[in-house]
Amino acid sequence: MRFEIVTIGAELLDGTLADTNTAAIASRLARLGGEVVRGTTVPDEPDAIRESLEDALSEADAVVAAGGLGTTSDDLTKQVAARVFGKSLALDEDVLARVRSRFEERGRAMPEINVSQAMVPEGARPIPNRIGTAPGLVLEDDGRLLFLLPGVPAEMVAMLDEYVVPFLEGRGLRRTTEERVIRTTGISESALAEMIGPTARRLARTEISYLPSITGVDVRISCRAGGSRSPGRTADSAEERLAAIIGPYVYARGNESLEEVVGYLLTMQGKTISVAESCTGGLLGFRLTAVPGSSDYTRGGVIAYSNDLKKRLLKVKAGTLKKHGAVSGEVALEMAEGAVKRCRSDLAVSITGIAGPGGGTKDKPVGLVWMAVAAGEKACAREERFAGSRDAIRTQAAQSALDLLRRTLLGLTQPGERRA
Amino acid sequence: MRFEIVTIGAELLDGTLADTNTAAIASRLARLGGEVVRGTTVPDEPDAIRESLEDALSEADAVVAAGGLGTTSDDLTKQVAARVFGKSLALDEDVLARVRSRFEERGRAMPEINVSQAMVPEGARPIPNRIGTAPGLVLEDDGRLLFLLPGVPAEMVAMLDEYVVPFLEGRGLRRTTEERVIRTTGISESALAEMIGPTARRLARTEISYLPSITGVDVRISCRAGGSRSPGRTADSAEERLAAIIGPYVYARGNESLEEVVGYLLTMQGKTISVAESCTGGLLGFRLTAVPGSSDYTRGGVIAYSNDLKKRLLKVKAGTLKKHGAVSGEVALEMAEGAVKRCRSDLAVSITGIAGPGGGTKDKPVGLVWMAVAAGEKACAREERFAGSRDAIRTQAAQSALDLLRRTLLGLTQPGERRA
16 A cells, blocks of 8 residues: 655744654554655645645555644644545534543633634544544545644654554555664675675565664664565564674664663673773763663773873873873773773773864874773773764764674674784 | 755655654755745655656755765665756766775775765766765756755755855855754743743744753744844844843853853863762763863763772762662762862762662652762752653753752852752
């Protein structure tokens, strides 16, 4: 079934609000195997609304529209939709009673202006609004199907889940796609595409998309029904095949975060962790402790932003700082080893780097980051050169250091690792 | 000038991602007095992209399109746009050099597949991409003007501000409205509205909007041209009048952050700062060091997530922990005082609280947070009770602690402060 989504509201086209309704509608339709062929956003102007609705209805089997069902003068969607379907508006007593009771529940009398919310195109089905006052509508005639929903996200989503989805299932739609996500870090989108592209293209009824962000690339696997296998089984085997190819760059599946994975590994191995941070200033500790229950394995750590604190709190040797500089593998290693001793943890992870914008030199440019993991007697350090803003560099540094910790816990080594 | 916005990407129509680019583009165009007449979102399919671009170009004076400029198979926008303008793609050596250097900056060789990013429609102007590798493009012929930008928001916004806006100003667009933002924290939207509403309603050609977030409420002041004064002068005086009424709840103007303001005050007063964090796990340190040059006044600190580290690294007395518990004003004060001594800083700020979801009790529920600031001999602590998720509670705790530091530096006291 082909869908179009129309979102209505001046505030969506003047930069006041980002449109989250299209994504909310699209995710429900996608799960039902519906294909959204286009999304359109128009201001609250009768001509623009009429044009977009007629256009969408002529292209798609069904249209979901959100916005413009309130009472204020710029809320015109319902009148326009009635005209598009050649119907006139009539007062619906049941709807009026519901709108009135909404106000009474709040101990207020219904303002006269809200009567307009009970005006319904002839033959249209009202969709009850559990949260707000404006009801939704379903309009249908020869082959055209239109859902009108309010623009307020909370109301819109509730009506979508409680009415539109069941209505469409009543029309025979079923969950027909299964999705999996493989989360990777330390590899670029293009390198990933070269790596798994050939295999991915041979997978039946499976689509791959790459979702790059500053902390890594998520690979989304979407499998359609068909053939002898269920979409779920198709997705499982696609996920396994691709994850096996990507190998050590895979840090998680689904929406699990890197800190959750690291926390899981630490818990499984009964180990405790501490941090020693310079340029990230606490981001590593913040991320490790973002996981509920992380106090079971996170001892804490030291933010050694100044060299003086590196020496006094982490026992980094003055000679090492002098000889190699604060941003070096040697200092990163001594920081991690210092944190293990100071915090009496089994492992420690450290970061020292130049986040910029100032402080860079020719041989130590902005973006140069050294990170290390100390684990008992063993320790390893890695060098990275990140691009972007101070924030981007610090975000990438923390992700990369957590991944070094993950690889250490899994016994995986990485190109360019230096072992102490 | 009439604009249309086209956003491209399957992930925007299957519920994977909400489209934030349309709002980001629209806000820039609105400030230039441009009118956005429609937004369209289409999947990465040549026919859909071609149709939407042709349609938009025929309706509007200019079109801004975002998405589909990467290297993976689903990135087709550039090829389609070239066809729409009847141009063929040719390799642009300068662009290729820039793409290659992006990789070299990261110490990586450019994968062959990225050569496609340097293919440019004849006569098109490339738009440099400071953050990522995919360049943007401007295509223009008889009356049609198209900007192609990548879909990654950070890259898209940077190219919008650094190229598209200046380009359009070169075409004669001018700022017709002036905006000011007053940033507040520690006061609710409704309390703010009661405080400044009456005055705000009397201001000529001025609109006020409240932008609440978890860290505070921004008051947006938007002034139109007209009358004898320039919108800029109108905005300046409106800002001064409203800020004077809001008083100590104002922490910044424009887009300045609380950590920038605190950094400015520390620099002016020639003082150094350190942190002692329990439930925030490093967020305070991370935020203080987010400011370029913060190494001049930030010494570092201790993440004392475990009570053992509170005692050993911050010298919190075992008796205090036993008598008052880790989440108490007494412990917060000893943590801050311990950080001052340990880090040899002039001031220190501390946080100890229950971020949840577990660990709450009847008299110490999830959301209870104590924070303290130690300054030489003086010290003060405050109790807060925050609602929401673990992340929400930690975010509010850090904001509130930084504001306590700001007020301390300014000699402002706050209701409910406890002085040691």
